[in-house]
Amino acid sequence: MAHVTPHVLADLPLARSTVPRAAELRDVPHVIADALADPATRVLAVRDGGLLLTDGGGVRWLDPRSAGALLAAGGATDGAATADPTSDVWLLLGARDDGTRVLAVRLPDEHPLTTGGEPADVLVHLPDGPVGRGGWGSLRAVGAALDAHDAGLATAAVALDAWHDRHPRCPRCGATTRVAQAGWSRVCDVDGSEHYPRTDPAVIMAVVDDADRLLLGHATAWPAGRWSTLAGFVEAGESAEQAVRREVLEETGVVVDDVEYVGSQPWPFPASLMLGFRAHATSTRIRVDGVEMADARWFTRDELTAATASGQVLLPGGASIALALVEQWWRRPPA
Numbered sequence: 001m002a003h004v005t006p007h008v009l010a011d012l013p014l015a016r017s018t019v020p021r022a023a024e025l026r027d028v029p030h031v032i033a034d035a036l037a038d039p040a041t042r043v044l045a046v047r048d049g050g051l052l053l054t055d056g057g058g059v060r061w062l063d064p065r066s067a068g069a070l071l072a073a074g075g076a077t078d079g080a081a082t083a084d085p086t087s088d089v090w091l092l093l094g095a096r097d098d099g100t101r102v103l104a105v106r107l108p109d110e111h112p113l114t115t116g117g118e119p120a121d122v123l124v125h126l127p128d129g130p131v132g133r134g135g136w137g138s139l140r141a142v143g144a145a146l147d148a149h150d151a152g153l154a155t156a157a158v159a160l161d162a163w164h165d166r167h168p169r170c171p172r173c174g175a176t177t178r179v180a181q182a183g184w185s186r187v188c189d190v191d192g193s194e195h196y197p198r199t200d201p202a203v204i205m206a207v208v209d210d211a212d213r214l215l216l217g218h219a220t221a222w223p224a225g226r227w228s229t230l231a232g233f234v235e236a237g238e239s240a241e242q243a244v245r246r247e248v249l250e251e252t253g254v255v256v257d258d259v260e261y262v263g264s265q266p267w268p269f270p271a272s273l274m275l276g277f278r279a280h281a282t283s284t285r286i287r288v289d290g291v292e293m294a295d296a297r298w299f300t301r302d303e304l305t306a307a308t309a310s311g312q313v314l315l316p317g318g319a320s321i322a323l324a325l326v327e328q329w330w331r332r333p334p335a
């Protein structure tokens with residue numbers, strides 16, 4: 001029988017996924033070329049962290065011809081990019097239960113559809129219809145509105161795109177690497193080393209005191225009014241729980257004892273995995289470091305409700321685990 005803890009964060013926007021990743025297909029010879037030859041294959045377009053969207057704000061799914069046409073509009077000859085199995089233009093994201101393969105096409109930064117922020121309704125007319133007014137949207141901005149089918153695939157596409165962008169060379173010898181496993185690894189032909197997408201663990205925590213107040217911070221790098229839960233990267237040789245205690249102490253001077261894991265979600269901007277926690281504070285005096293953290297304070301529910309209603313406090317976006325942590329605290333009054 002499943003044990004359900006009431007503290008677990010469910011349905012984190014970017015952690016939802018209904019399409020199997022189908023890792024068994026990645027080493028199948030010509031898997032990308034075969035998928036592109038199948039009109040049933042569906043392709044999402046990604047460029048510099050942005051996704052091509054429908055007018056309604058969902059992912060704009062393309063057939064292979066349209067994806068090729070979009071790529072060609074960016075200056076690449078679709079034939080060459082399609083045929084080259086070592087190209088890092090195409091990524092295999094997964095396969096639906098009915099066998100439909102799902103790909104991403106990576107477009108160059110200077111793609112004509114990406115100039116400015118204007119609606120792109122007439123720039124490219126694709127075989128399966130015009131590119132609509134949805135234009136491009138960042139996963140960070142649109143992720144909360146995606147359904148579970150699109151969210152997991154879009155998150156994988158953005159994560160892989162960012163990794164390929166930033167890791168074209170072998171970290172051992174500096175040689176240019178080639179893509180392998182349908183976009184899920186890179187290989188150095190000089191020293192034979194294999195390289196896989198990086199994921200950097202970070203902790204993010206709802207710190208609560210004995211009066212059930214929530215600790216929020218305002219980082220020096222943030223716009224005025226932005227407040228959020230504390231967060232930070234896990235350092236080398238450190239556990240996630242240790243990172244929670246260290247970050248809270250460093251950024252605010254607050255000491256925490258009990259640390260409880262509540263859930264995680266990928267945050268591919270560019271390569272984080274956010275590990276969410278609730279932490280209990282044993283001290284309440286705040287001393288911000290002034291370097292990363294400009295200000296921090298304790299909020300009661302009434303104070304936070306009033307501050308967000310007045311616009312004095314702007315909470316993080318709907319795709320973030322930070323907002324989920326705040327909402328979980330807000331909904332759960334003291335026992």
Ligand SMILES: [Zn+2]
Pocket residue numbers: 170171172173174175188189190191192193
């Ligand atoms: Zn190498």
